[in-house]
Amino acid sequence: MPLANFTNLDFGQVKTTLREYLKENSNFTDYDFEGSNLSTILDVLAYNTYITSYNANMVANEVFIDSATLRENVVSLARNIGYLPRSRKAAASTVSFFVDTTNITPVPSTITLKKGIISTSQGSFGRQSYTFCILEDITVPVVDSIASFNNIFIYEGSLLTSNFTNSARTPNQKFVLQNPGIDTNLISVTVRPNEQSTRSVKYSRQDSLFDIKSDSKVYYLQEVEDERYQIIFGDGIFGNKLEDNNFITVDYITSNGDAANGVNQFTFAGRLVYTRNSQEYTVTAGISLLTAGISASGGESIEGVESIKKFAPRIYASQNRALTANDYETIIPARIYPETESISVFGGEELVPPQYGKVFISIKPRFGDFIPNLIKENIKTKLKKYSVAGIVPEILDLKYLYLEVNTKIYYNTNLAPSATYVSTIVQNNTTKYSESTELNKYGARFKYSKFLKMVDDSHESVTSNITTVAMRRDLKVVLDTFAEYQISFGNSFHIKNMSGYNIKTSAFRIAGVQSNVYLSDIPDTNRVTGSLFLFTLSSVGSQSPTIVRRNVGRINYVSGTVTLNPVNVLAGKTKDGRPMIEIEATPTSNDVVGLQDLYLQLDISGSNFETVTDDIASGLDPSASSYIVSSSYSSGNLVRSGGPDTNIVTGNRTGGSSASTSNVTTQQTTTSTSTSGSSSSGSISY
Amino acid sequence: MPLERVSQGFKDISMTFQSNPLTSDLIALKNENAIARSIRNIVFTIPGEKFFNESFGSNINRSLFDNIDELSALVIKDQITESIENFEPRVDAVKVVTSPDFDNNSFDVVLTYEIIGADIPPQELQFVLQQTR
Secondary structure (H helix, E strand, C coil): CCCCCCCCCCHHHHHHHHHHHHHHHCCCCHHHCCCCHHHHHHHHHHHHHHHHHHHHHHHHHHHCCCCCCCHHHHHHHHHHCCCCCCCCECCEEEEEEEEECCCCCCCCCEEEECCEEEEEECCCECCECCEEEECCCEEEEEECCEEEEEEEEEEECEEEEEEEECCCCCCCCCEEECCCCEEEEEEEEEEECCCCCCCCEEEEECCCCCCCCCCCCEEEEEEEHHHEEEEEEECCCCCCECCCCCEEEEEEEECCHHHHCCCCCEEECCCEEEEECCEEEEECCCECCCEECCCCECCECCCCHHHHHHHHHHHHHHCCCECCHHHHHHHHHHHHCCCEEEEEEEEHHHCCCCCCCEEEEEEEECCCCCCCHHHHHHHHHHHCCCECCCCEEEEECCEEEEEEEEEEEEECCCCCCCHHHHHHHHHHHHHHHHHCCCCCCECCEECHHHHHHHHHCCCCCEEEEEEEEEEEEEEECCCCCEEEEEEECCCCECCCCCCCCCCEECCEEECCCCCCEEEEEEECCCCCEEEEEEEECCCCCCCCCEEEEEEEEEEECCCCEEEEEEEEEEECEEECCEEEEEEEECECCCCEECCCCEEEEECCCCCEEEEEECHHHHCCCCCCCCCCCCCCCCCCCCCCCCCCCCCEECCCCCCCCCCCCCCCEECHHHCCCCCCCCCCCEECCC | CCCCCCCCCCEEECCCCCECCCCCCECEEEHHHHHHHHHHHHHHCCCCCCCCCCCCCCCHHHHCCCCCCHHHHHHHHHHHHHHHHHHCCCEEEEEEEEEEECCCCEEEEEEEEEECCCCCCCEEEEEEEECCC
């Protein structure tokens, strides 16, 4: 008998195995003919085996968190290692308004905003209308006939209430909130001795058994099937045990998650009341318009299966302690700040010079580029629960390392409708690549060869491409202040020319020089370090620089660091309303990495895509006599374009403090009134 | 000289599942009986009934509710011929005669075929096709 393959999951294979068996062991011969009775019996047997093996396979898959696919099972397996998946998050916003009570006599002493719906999004937001609500009543005093509700937090979604009566006679009683889409941070649980009682006790949510006593008023939460949540109360040993007839009230918000992010106009839809003689009266007049504080943000969908699979084992491995850098990288997105898109953590000992006892955290939020200071403080406070005593977490602002590519795309004119068509396809693909997770994370690496392949594969007409890569960082400058600047690229610089001009900058103004200056470098003979100098140019494309100051700083080509001695910068290129100097360098390796807290970004707007006709492949010039050669090395201007050219924003040079830029806009010819002459000048021909 | 294919004989199980009173073995269908049974199975199976082989069978049940006439008879004849040619490799020279029986609202089918590789005279199989619902 042939060896039976027991791992067969396919009906046909199972049937073949059965036929092989019959071939050896039976008096019957007609198993081969589909019309025979025996074939029908084989069909039934094979189908049965097929169903059984499919079920066995599915069951085995769903037993392990790596292979499970059904959310219910993944959540259940994560529960075994103490992981509660993140719930949907309601978008939150703040609003302020006031109520004029002059038409109520006598004027009430307080006004109460009842819990529930407060406002709706004004107009339609993305063709949808959203409601915002609060979890608990807010009461404010009436001062001078005005009741002011300032910066009250409102949450997108509907406030729902579920009531349960605890019954000692019901074994395995479960308190399941029947609605999906609940934000677990916005659940309020109160317990009354019985339904008629007016005395209620608020219960708080807990995740661990630490510090829980037998009478602690706590509840636990777990996700059950269909993205719903079950509330579990204590057993009298860990947490207070409920008694018979205890009446449980659960207020919670079901939201639309991230769909409501960005709503910033609200219409009042709440209920305001005042109490007189133990009777509530509703206020309907004198309510002002709602002023939105911050637009709705923080809304998020429920944690997906893939994310649970990723984070549950890691959270378990970190044992709720932030010890190694990896622990921080796991705990912050999973437990503290779910809006994290990417995170990088490293110990202070890795810095030069080292800063012992500190851990540096750099977070790229999902919305926007930087984390507000308030949230930074919040994260630090929450981290205290997890981090080792004596370790100070520091949250750094994101530092972008931009990549600019200059691509010459050779294409076969017979296969493409136009050069623009090819260029557009390549740019679209590059944009997709620049937005992919390959780049948008800490510790990312720009893979040069992959990039070339992506360009080549963009369209069938592309025959080859020649791409040069440049790195850029934007040095934010403080205007009108002597300051020392240091900026690191985290990648080695390529020394193209020992006579200098290996780095390029955008134009800026310094005190004492009447025209735009640029920064560049001269390498030392050791090819590791070099000195910086400032020069002027008659125009951006000019190749005749005039050096105005030498030795204004140092450059380290190996570590990729540029250090400027104290300098008073008066103006720079303005980006996002902030003055800065763009510094560009050619990397030694075309594979550029985002070191430590550097966040790699492929800057499409700063990149150049040029199409070149491939005359050889197109058949126009088979002998290659007029082939257009493109250099594989970057070349061109000595400087970057842009700077305080015509309309510049300068700081207030007469004032002592100069933290902020003033709004004085002046022409180039009137910007500088120098107080001291330039230290040295000279010109070199290039 | 061309090779002559001689079959070992055909042996199929009987769907009656009756046992031989002497040996207590299942009753087997042999040779021409087995093939006749197989042909009936093919003709009476509606496509889609057999697991993972949805083309197996013949579509005659669709034609049974058409008007009883020569045209329908022709369609049925074609369907029977096609299905046997497709799924029964043991027979050859299939000849199908379908004649409408107007009085009984049915078709009489007479199949004649030869069995390949067996020393058996040409076989004739008759059945009546009538819609039952």
